[in-house]
Amino acid sequence: QSLVTQPLSASGTPGQRVTISCSGGSSNIGSSFVYWYQQVPGTAPRLLIYENDQRPSGVPDRFSGSKSGTSASLAISGLRSEDEADYYCATWDDSLRGLVIGGGTKLTVL
Amino acid sequence: EVQLLESGGGLVQPGGSLRLSCAASGFTFNRYIMSWVRQAPGKGLEWVTGIGGSDGHTYYADSVKGRFSISRDNSEQTVSVQMNNLRVEDTAIYYCAKGGTFHLGELSVWGQGTLVTVSS
Numbered sequence: 265q266s267l268v269t270q271p272l273s274a275s276g277t278p279g280q281r282v283t284i285s286c287s288g289g290s291s292n293i294g295s296s297f298v299y300w301y302q303q304v305p306g307t308a309p310r311l312l313i314y315e316n317d318q319r320p321s322g323v324p325d326r327f328s329g330s331k332s333g334t335s336a337s338l339a340i341s342g343l344r345s346e347d348e349a350d351y352y353c354a355t356w357d358d359s360l361r362g363l364v365i366g367g368g369t370k371l372t373v374l
Numbered sequence: 375e376v377q378l379l380e381s382g383g384g385l386v387q388p389g390g391s392l393r394l395s396c397a398a399s400g401f402t403f404n405r406y407i408m409s410w411v412r413q414a415p416g417k418g419l420e421w422v423t424g425i426g427g428s429d430g431h432t433y434y435a436d437s438v439k440g441r442f443s444i445s446r447d448n449s450e451q452t453v454s455v456q457m458n459n460l461r462v463e464d465t466a467i468y469y470c471a472k473g474g475t476f477h478l479g480e481l482s483v484w485g486q487g488t489l490v491t492v493s494s
Binding site for chain 2: 266296297299301302303308309310311314315320349352355356360361362363364365366367368
């Protein structure tokens with residue numbers, strides 16, 4: 265079981281706004297940057313958000329990240345069918361001295 | 375174009391060894407932390423190991439500590455992981471990923487992955 269916890273699933277209809285949470289502790293999210301990855305089944309993961317709320321070039325501004333204390337969130341606005349994928353949060357853990365990745369959230373676009 | 379190309383995957387018996395390699399191109403390799411991340415069939419992502427750019431400092435997940443060893447050759451722009459005493463639970467797709475200059479978690483480029491199957 266990962267040190268950072270995500271809901272197993274999330275869903276929304278096209279055009280809606282959905283959020284995915286990521287909960288951790290003081291040794292990880294509370295003291296480190298959070299990263300978000302998108303993985304379409306059968307493909308390699310893609311970096312969506314870095315340093316809590318920054319978007320790499322090429323990532324639509326429909327995707328946004330935030331962090332507060334020991335929790336973080338990924339928000340997707342204007343939901344589109346191509347957003348259907350698995351989403352993972354990741355952060356450094358000072359106690360483990362390694363990267364911890366959440367269990368992943370499967371997003372379904374209804 | 376920034377690219378990572380993994381090689382070395384395959385079928386190995388429990389207790390056996392395998393060496394994975396990743397060839398990088400399109401960026402100043404020695405400036406960046408490199409990592410291996412794996413994904414067991416039908417499961418989520420698991421970070422396995424990472425290595426610093428210029429300092430070569432290494433990091434390991436508890437699940438592989440003492441069995442896996444990461445290394446890099448900055449002149450050849452490659453990063454490798456030597457996997458010993460393999461277990462059935464090590465079966466996964468192994469991805470090579472480019473981290474940041476300071477932050478291991480900023481995995482901005484990923485390879486296509488190489489499959490490791492540990493089975494008798």
